[in-house]
Amino acid sequence: MTHTKEIVVVDDETPQLLAVTAVLKDHGFSVAGFGTADEALTYIKDNPPVLVLSDFVLPNIDGLELVKRVKLFDANIECVLMTGHGNIEGVAEASPMGVREYLKKPFRSADLLAVVERAFHVKSLQQPLLGASMPEAATLKVKTDKLVDDFLARYVHKLNNAMLPFVFELDQHLENIKQFSDVDQKRLKALSSEIQAQMNAVKTTRALIGKQ
Template identity: 35%
Template sequence: MKDLPRVLVVDDEEALRELIVARLNRKGWKADGVGTAGEALARLGTAIYSVAIFDLKLPDGDGLELLHQARERQPDLEVVILTGHGTIATAIEAMRRGAYDYLTKPVNLAELEVVLEKAADRRALVVHNEGLRLASRGTATATIVGRSEAIRRMLDVVHRVAPTEVPVLILGESGTGKELVARTIHRESRRQDGPFIAVNSAAIPENLMESELFGHVRGAFTGATTARAGLVEAAEGGTLFLDEIGEMDLALQAKLLRFLETGEYRRVGDNRQRVADVRVVAATNRNLLQEVEAGRFRRDLYYRLNVVQVLVPPLRERREDIPLLVEHFLRLKGAAPDALTPRAMATLMAYSFPGNVRELFNLLERGLLLSGNRPVEPEDILVEQLFKASDPTLLPLAEVEKRHIRRVLEATGWNRTEAARVLGISVRNLYRKLEQYGWQPSHH
């Protein structure tokens, strides 16, 4: 029996209500029944339903008002109206106000099931599309956090450039949040309902990058058994974010320049010219002007991309934002606002953060994991440079590192993949450390 969605049946005719509820539950639905509008609203306040069946005439109100109140509580709820022959005009009005369909009494239960399934399918499609839209726009948690002068200056540029169509070049060190800035530009643009497609030029092998970006036809190269659209096509009507643009090879830079100037491109191995309506936002942690002078980056592409620059400040230049970022991270993790001791916060405030916000969040995650149920201490976040610089009486750094790795392994149940993620190193590097310490894979 397939698992069908949850449905609420609202009808003051007890015999009919119980008949519908019993049949739907027998067919795999999760059906609940109530006899009044008040009871229906109470249920909608405590449980999520996919579909509801409302009788137009209820003891404490009518179906039209209930429809309005129900959709306020659960906007994705699909509603099927039950009506007598004398109130069909009212049922049609209900559909105009957003009801999915209406059926007349006496209701045909087989027909009701078909209507409910179609309503549930539509609701599932709407929810899915909304999820994609939110994913493309960035979720509410993907927020630029900070009140420092450096962040305010950056956001001023972002807010001014976002509604335009000009290319944007985002500059900043690794870990500063360049993709988050790009998502913010997309979210505040006229393309906000279109897709946001991110591609890291450094993460894709050079020989595959053109195919990844522009797509390929069948047989274009060994292994190309089917035609495939590229990320440019996927970004149609939206924003294409090219991260680490400085890593792109010169031949592909020429093709990207042509696309930026004309909107035209070709799939690899194809003679057909295609067109895409895409806004390009690029980012790099390199000095592109130096790359141009060294002959590693095209001068004309640099000037085409660099219409507007957004400089993302490193964390060391906005230390006053560290407490806000800590508070934001703890809230996302469901941790208490005072999860860090004053000593731990002071340690963070004194640190230079070469890895910027990404490193801060990594250290906080590590600290929460290692501290268990007690407040996070400096020893849990282990900012190695501070230990080394501030207290010569501490253990040698190599021994501190060894003990720290041991603690993380124990905290993760010796799950090496999870431990490597928390430590911020590769799994291969972790295995090297285990071998160096003489800890066998089964050692714990």
């Protein structure tokens, strides 16, 4: 599918920037890539995209500040932050600003594309309804359908984001699991399995919503 509206990608690590932009372009998205937030903001001011996909750690202006400034240009621009383990607390601060999702490095192309597709879906729900010439009952049905779609999308996004900080923290423990006793290792692994089951349930819900 070709997307006529644009994605801005910001990452000061050139290999990562090139890889992300290449994947998105290969799947039909229009992409502008930048190595600094300053360059990206200069571009976004005159060329508002659908989505800004930014690394959390950037020189001079970090991803959190970038999101703040982007939202001043247009509060409806979707923003997604890419982050490593060490930036969990900072990334969590972005949720009240409308950051619905995060990508934890390293991530797969499939994860990247899924997040981008959901961002475009949410953006489509924000567009004005074109039902002025419809009969009143039909127009009302379109509006109600859009409201339900919007509610379901926001609910699933919020549920997913509420779980992410715990997933990040647990992953850190699992990376150093050998420092724990055998009993605690089993407990951590059991908790990991339970959280993974919950995350899978969220993904299943997303898939069901998308088919409606």
